[in-house]
Amino acid sequence: MHQRDITLGSNRTGMKASPIDAGELMEAMELQDQLRTSTHEAGAGIDADTLRSDYRAEAEPVGSVPPPTNLRGMFGSAAQALAGNKLHVLLDKLGERAAYERSGTRLYDAAILKMSSETALPKGMTLAALQEIRDEEAAHFAMLSDAIEKLGGDPTTQTPCADVTGVQSMGLFQVMSDPRTTVAQALQTLLSAELIDVASWELLIQLIEGFGQDELAERFAAALAAENRHEATVRGWLATALEESAHLGGSE
Ligand SMILES: [Fe+2]
Structure with missing residues (x-):
């Protein structure tokens, strides 16, 4: 038997837990953005949104309703x-x-x-x-x-x-x-x-x-x-x- 509750602890998921890592994370995000833009402009590479649209255009519906059996x-x-x-x-x-x-x-x-x-x-x-x-x-x-x-x-x-x-x-x-x-x-x-x-x-x-x-x-x-x-x-x-x-x- 026990009782759980929300406690204060060593959670380090927030960016403010480590300002140095946070700076690196922001730089990586900027790089990613630049890469996405240049790939898009060059018309090359795999664009995730385009890929999703392509899948959607070809996808069958999720199942069907069977005709009445009696x-x-x-x-x-x-x-x-x-x-x-x-x-x-x-x-x-x-x-x-x-x-x-x-x-x-x-x-x-x-x-x-x-x-x-x-x-x-x-x-x-x-x-x-x-x-x-x-x-x-x-x-x-x-x-x-x-x-x-x-x-x-x-x-x-x-x-x-x-x-x-x-x-x-x-x-x-x-x-x-x-x-x-x-x-x-x-x-x-x-x-x-x-x-x-x-x-x-x-x-x-x-x-x-x-x-x-x-x-x-x-x-x-x-x-x-x-x-x-x-x-x-x-x-x-x-x-x-x-x-x-x-x-x-x-x-x-
Ligand atoms: Fe209910």
Whole structure:
């Protein structure tokens, strides 16, 4: 059992830690700039921006949404097409939300593991409350899987936006599973996840409106209400953790 906190120490990353090295660093940056300009003017060498543009011009999109595999999906998709709607765009975003809620569940699992080895948690924060949020994320994932199934999609598909959101979340997991990170850093990470959750549910509710899925829209509104609660709760715990860490009389 332990409690980590931000301490004063021998951090030497700032330029002011060594004025001599700082001068050399600035000279090297100037040289690099000159080299870049002369390479550019001569029209020779590899320019990183040009290279990126070239790759972009030739790149395929990140995956695709599979066509419906059952009759319900085919009819649903055809009916939506008649109404001028592209069901696969909705299925892509539902797949993204499902992936996010599933990884949100895992992020909370990692948070619970981290916090359970702490000697003290911020005042007002409990493992049980963390577990409750974790269970709600898991319930959202199950509800989304149902919704995808109901629309004739395959909930086990990794859609393009699901793939992209998986890459985005990698940093969150790295911070959470890093044994050195503090409770406040873990809470800041959960806050990032929750802010994305709230905005993404809002956008999904807007998107589904045009698809005439009133029952789903209602379930999504309930999920949004839960996400707003999560965001406010995590923000409150983080505020307390920072308060306790920044001022004397806190938990040190
Ligand atoms: Fe959440």
